[in-house]
Amino acid sequence: MKTVIWHNPRCSKSRQTLALLKDKGLDPDIRLYLDNAPSVDELRAVLTKLGLTPRALMRTKEADYREQALGDVSDDAALIAAMAATPKLIERPVVLHEDRAALGRPPEAVLDIL
Incomplete structure (x- = not known):
């Protein structure tokens, strides 16, 4: 499987x-996720691979998070739907490699899945 990065330049x-990925000799597919938002199903799959809850993958300091009152939402499905509808809420970058995923915070965290 190709390596993919959900990227915001x-x-x-x-x-x-x-x-870092390029320094390791990889040529990842770059998905500009703000322009090509992941679907609800893609987000669910990535959350499973990351082992994270939806809120842990959200940028909770974004204005959109406050404006949508997502801090008051306890339903995971609603949080995932919010990320699919407003991809700016997704923490970045997410790297997918084979059947694994990592959040690049810090960037070196992605080395664990390569």
């Missing part, structure tokens, strides 16, 4: 993670 951690 405006994010320093995302840029650092992409550079």
Whole structure:
């Protein structure tokens, strides 16, 4: 399977993670997830691979998080739907490699799945 990075080029951690992957000789597929948002099913699968709850993958300091009152939401399905509808809420970068996933915070965390 190809390595894929859910990337936001405006994010320093995302840029650092992409550079790290390339330094390791990988040529990942770059998914600009803000333009090509993951579906609810994709998010569920990634959360399973990451071993995270939906809220743990959310950028809780984003204005959209507050505006949508997501801090008051306890339903995981609703949180996942919010990330699919507003991909800016997804913490970045997410790296997928074979059947594993890692969140690049810090960027070196992705080395564990390579």
